[in-house]
Amino acid sequence: MTPPCASTSARPRLLPWAPLLTVAIMVGPVAAGVLGTLAPAFGVLPALGGTEITLDAFAMLFDWPGITRASVLSVTTGLIATTLSLLVVSLICAAWSGSAAFRVIERALSPLLSVPHAAAAFGLAFLIAPSGWIARAASPWLTGWDRPPDVLILQDPQGLSLIAGLVVKEVPFLLLMTLAALSQIRTAQARDTAMALGYAPVSGWFKTVFPRVYAQIRLPVYAVLAFSMTVIDVALILGPTTPPTLAVQILRWMNDPDLSLRFLASAAALWQLALVIGALLLWRVGEICVAWMGRRWVASGRRGGGTRTVRLVSLLAATVSAAAIVFGLFGLLVWSFAGFWSFPDALPNGFSTRTWMRHAMGLWPVIGETLIIATVATLIALLLTLACLEAEDRHGLKPGTRALWMLYVPLIVPQIAFLTGLQTLAIFTGLDGNRTAVIAVHTIFVLPYVFLSLADPFRAWDARYGSVARALGASCDGVLWRVRLPMLLRPILTAAAVGFAVSIGQFLPTLLAGAGRVQTLTTEAVALASGGDRRVISVYALTQTAVAFLPFALAVFVPAIVWRNRKGLRHV
Amino acid sequence: MSDPGLILQNITIRRDGRVLVDLSDRIDPGDVLTVMGPSGSGKSTLLAYIIGTLDAGFTASGRVILNGIDITDLPPEQRRVGILFQDELLFPHLSVGENLAFGLRPTVKGRAARRDRIETALNDIWLSGFADRDPETLSGGQKARVALMRMLLSDPKALLLDEPFSRLDTERRDMIRTLVFDQARAKGLPVLLVTHDHADAAAAGGPVHTLD
Incomplete structure (x- = not known):
């Protein structure tokens, strides 16, 4: 007996690959980065003339x-x-x-x-x-x-x-x-x-x-x-x-x-x-x-x-x-x-309002860049997380304790240890210094937080709603899109807000993957630290805070408005 | 329809080698088969097998034949087997009317036609004008009726009941029970009821199968 959603479709099935892909996205760069640190540490970096182990x-x-x-x-x-x-x-x-x-x-x-x-x-x-x-x-x-x-x-x-x-x-x-x-x-x-x-x-x-x-x-x-x-x-x-x-x-x-x-x-x-x-x-x-x-x-x-x-x-x-x-x-x-x-x-x-006025012009493009990076990284993380969790249900791919450790790999292996190596690799492949590279690196750190905050509510959803919907004639995808995701709107938005905040807070990944050329509110604010102009620092730090806080506010208000007449969803 | 009714042919469900369910029976249109047993005896597992949502942790064998068609390998949405659980499980993000529309077959076409059909359905369960209500604001008895009607609108060919009356108080329980069995009989649906309540079994009136 196969689980109820595993079969019947002739389409190429991508969903079962989601957990593997997710683990690869989180652990792959960390492993590559550590290797990229390891080789030059022992003197091996051919592009800089290091060919012998020393x-x-x-x-x-x-x-x-x-x-x-x-x-x-x-x-x-x-x-x-x-x-x-x-x-x-x-x-x-x-x-x-x-x-x-x-x-x-x-x-x-x-x-x-x-x-x-x-x-x-x-x-x-x-x-x-x-x-x-x-x-x-x-x-x-x-x-x-x-x-x-x-x-x-x-x-x-x-x-x-x-x-x-x-x-x-x-x-x-x-x-x-x-x-x-x-x-x-x-x-x-x-x-x-x-x-x-x-x-x-x-x-x-x-x-x-x-x-x-x-x-x-x-x-x-x-x-x-x-x-x-x-x-x-x-x-x-x-x-x-x-x-x-x-x-x-x-x-x-x-x-x-x-x-x-x-x-x-x-x-x-x-x-x-x-x-x-x-x-x-x-x-x-x-x-x-x-x-x-x-x-x-x-x-x-x-x-x-x-x-x-x-x-x-x-x-x-x-x-x-x-x-x-x-x-x-x-x-x-x-x-x-x-x-x-x-x-x-x-x-x-x-x-x-002088400080604000003077820096408004410079702030907007930085806010835009920050938002683009955070939005894309969060969307990728959300998509992968939902795919993993849905695959877990449909294909019985239950993660064990080891999978949980995988989630924490990017959070426990120090950023400086593997981003250094990643950048060394990136420089010689020409992959760094643009927005795409920054988004890719942000995703590594956003993904675990989005997963951690969405997994419990997603798994706690009463599967009998799914059974009822199937018995009423809905397909697996129908259940997901018409029943499960709408019911989980609040936790999904909260997870997105968490991911957003994580992306906005990233300093080192932005700096290294962006090769200093991609400027976000965080890199700008921290760069101002040495200058010591408190008014300008305050403007940037407050903007950074506001941008990180906004999605949390949305995660509270959007479900409250969309589901204003739905008492049953007030506490989900 | 050749051979109308729901036939459960040599159904065995195991978990970790232990046999939970072992059942062979047939239910004719309009009849009720009651399966009784304490909680954890596999009653709900049997229903999950029949509707096609059995968890991968179980191994099951046997065939489910509905109106002469073997539905054992069909996905749940193509089996035309309706189910009512102990909780009403009205979708909390949809209004009462939208819940019914979720059940109503797409063969009823056109917005106006579908709305009319749903209004008639609400009328049948004494809930006229409830279409725009939040299901959470309904009483237990009202929710139970909406859940029943939502299932009937999906035009099922058989009916499974998973202790659907146990949450209701005594007075409402009799009313809902009568309503469900009357509807099933009127539509000629074979009914499989699982319960631990002897009053349910007695009201169903059909044969009783006990799991242990």
Whole structure:
């Protein structure tokens, strides 16, 4: 017996190939890129005269005076940012899940997630800088400062501001992943049982729910770790400069007109990959240790307490992290309209639209380019995702755990490690430096997010609607187009919005695949960082945020309008 | 029509080697065969096999013959077997009228003709003027009637019922049950009812087959 939709058509059947194609699109470039990094790292790049395997590039790398510092920075920022984000997220869930406050947090999540990393980082920078809003608010009445203090807060050598910038953006991401995991486990039951046995809510949650939740969010956590270790745009804005983080230094070498530095850049990219793998292994060991201690803690039977303290602390942490983004954006808004604004005034002397007017002409083509790239990449990702999910149904191609790992390959293998190689390959094949190349590379990163956000709702659809429609005379395609997709309009639009936001946020892929010739809002905004003109930066960062946010708004309003008289679809 | 009725010929359905369903029977036009059994006994699996949507995880053998035609290898949409589930499963994105139009065969041509046909159908189930309503705003009994009518409009040659009355309260259950069986008898449709409710079996009045 074949599944109901597998046979009967004489047309060439493309659908069964969709999963394979999708995996190829995600994993192929990563593998090719890593190979493209590997060869020059060991001195092999015939086009630049490298024909023999040597370790010269590695020797150069380890002779570079900044190597220790840059490597340590990469590891510490990654581990600390990931630990803090995970801690905040699990404390919030432990202390608040199921409460009214939690639903407020849930609702605030999507807009916070849609804020691009670069915009959030600029916002945070303008808050915490010596001349930022926080210092202004406390001056001179509290601090006595009448000029910005000469302290290195931004781009501090320890990478603390970089870590802060990462945490405020990773908390919403991990929280979203945790919520998805929580909805699959009957958490309320487990916690209520624990509470009936006399456990305090927080310890009850950590003892009964957390282990199962963590098993589900492990891959996202790994992605956060790898991302935090190798992020470029946030590091360019908030990270240390002399030396910068390893990833930033690699980009400098890549962009150097001296092409022979490509060997060094490739070796460094490989070293970065090794650091990420090492950190992941370290994290895994940490997991095992925590699990061991956790078991002993569970076996001890201690009921725990301190619920109120944890509630307070976690809410404070969540609020600070959300406020950093919200006030950051608000700060950008004020700066973009600011006239003369001297320290320590909390607000500018006057407001004007001058900065916006002056840059409007330059903004439009960049907005257009950004939208084209994001739209095409999202459409490709959406099409492939739907084809995969439909193929899964029609042909019984059920993905296993390994397929899930495939989805995370582009998210865990650091961008700098394989994009470096991809660009090296692209230069000598002449495939880079245009919009198509940028779209192709964006698709690699958009695809996993679109898939992850659409898979659950698509699979949760009640298949009996399909049976009924078939029995009423609809074909397989008829069921898909006339019943399933319309019913799933809201999750499809949400997935598209997620994909859109991911594409808009991409910095390194745009820069490398576009060879610096394709300009999006993100590359422009980050390029402005070194100039330090806060008004212009604000204009670009705000535009970037608005463009990323718009699809989320559409994903809420379009179904609300289209299905305004359809109560049954209000919560899909 | 040679040999009218629904014939289930040596139907065996297995999962992981275990036999879930083993059934041979025939249902004459207007008659009802009731299949009873606890949940998980494979009742719904049997129906999925007959309508052609059985999951690939099952292995099944045997033939389904409807009015002399072997429909075992036909795709579901060509079998002309109607089904009603426990839930009404009205398409939530379509209005009541559009739900009925989804069922109505395309052989009824022309917008006006189709609209008239649907208005008549709504009238038959005491829901005149409901065409533009959101199905979600209907009561349980009203939804059940729309689901029944949607299926009848697709002009099925046999009727499968998957515990379709169990969600309704006692009063409505009798009414809907009578309506369904009357319609089936009037149209001369063989009916296969799966249920765990003895009252359903008694109301159906036909032979009872028990799965375990």
